[in-house]
Amino acid sequence: MRPKSVVASGLAGLGLLVLFQGYAFLPGRPGAAEEPPLVRIEAARVEYRSPGEFRSGGTPVNGPLVGIAAERPFEIMQRQVTRGEYQACVAAAACRPLAGPGEPELPLVGVSWLDAADYAAWLSRETGRSYRLPSDREWALAAGSRYRDDVYTEVSDPADPAKRWLASYEAMAADREPLESRPRPVGGFGRNEHGLLDLAGNVWEWTSTCFVRFRSDPETGAVSAHENCGVRIAQGRHRAYMTDFIRDPKAGACSVGVPPANLGLRLVREASGPLGRLRARLGA
Incomplete structure (x- = not known):
């Protein structure tokens, strides 16, 4: 690799740093992890419903559906880890070992939210960049046409709550399609309009977003929200609510709907601080 030009050498307070066009070399980090391919999300917009449970006067209802757009550009991995x-990361004793063998080039499956957070922290240390899980909102924007609203029915009868449950169950049953559990090679589920691979395939991806219970009073209009970060949102063919230590979604801990086939991840690379802003301006 022959760098085209030296951009900067030595930033105050950050130690000796040499930035090359599109690359960063940090002294004292031999064998650092290679950065994955990224896609920059800018002009994205989707119809979005906040995740969680919504009740009005004790009756289950759907959350509001609103149009959202990217508030600022962000970079997300083109493919899953x-x-x-x-x-x-396991070899570096920074991540928990996986259960059983598997092919190294296939998308990662069988990880909990806690595992995903550990991997993001390790990759950040190894590369000198800031990686994190995407929020549910960011995932939806990156997914674009692959993002799917998780509402199954508009039925909401305060006099008979069972009607909503039955309508939801029937809609889920009719929508359920056979899905292989073995991960396909990278790219096996194609790419979306932003160039991201394998969104909404058979690997659901952890997000940073917590489960929230929303309560509204139909008489006063007052709304309360209770956040439970022991349950996180996993995104894929549908939204799933999963306990953060669960690795195998078929073992349970899915609060509603059809459980995911697998749990994996892709990360956002954050541009933060003076160094992050410099790299963002350089397009690195």
Whole structure:
């Protein structure tokens, strides 16, 4: 690799740093993890419903559907983290070992939210960049046409709450399609309009967003919200609510709906602080 031009050498308070066009080299980090391919999300817009449970006067209802757009550009991995990439974190004793063998080039499956957070922290240390899980909102914007609203019915009868449950169950049953559990090779589920691979395939992806219970008073209009961060949102063919330590979604802990086939991850690379802003301006 022959860098085209030296951009900066030595930033005050950050130690010796040499930035090359599109690359960063941090002294004292031999063998640092290689950065994955990224996609920059800018002009994205979707019809979005906040995740969680909504009740009005004790009756289950749907949350409001609103149009959202990216408030600022962000960068997200083009593909999911692979098993081989995660195993490098395991080898460094920074991530929990996986259960059983697997092919290193396939998308990673069988990780909890806690595992995903550990991997993001390790990758950030190894690369000198800031990686984190996307929020549910960011995931929806990146998914674009692959994002799917999780509402199954508009039925809401205060006199008979069972009607809503039955309508939801029938809609889920009719919508359920056979889905293989074995991960396909990277790109096996195609790409969306933003160039991201394998969104809404058979690997659901952890987000940073917590489960929230919303309560509204139909008489006063007052709304309260209770956040439970022991349950996180996983996104894929549908939204799933999963306990943060669960690795196998088929083992339970899905609060509503059809459980995911697998749990994996892709990360956002954050541009933060003076160094992050400089890199963002350079397009690095």
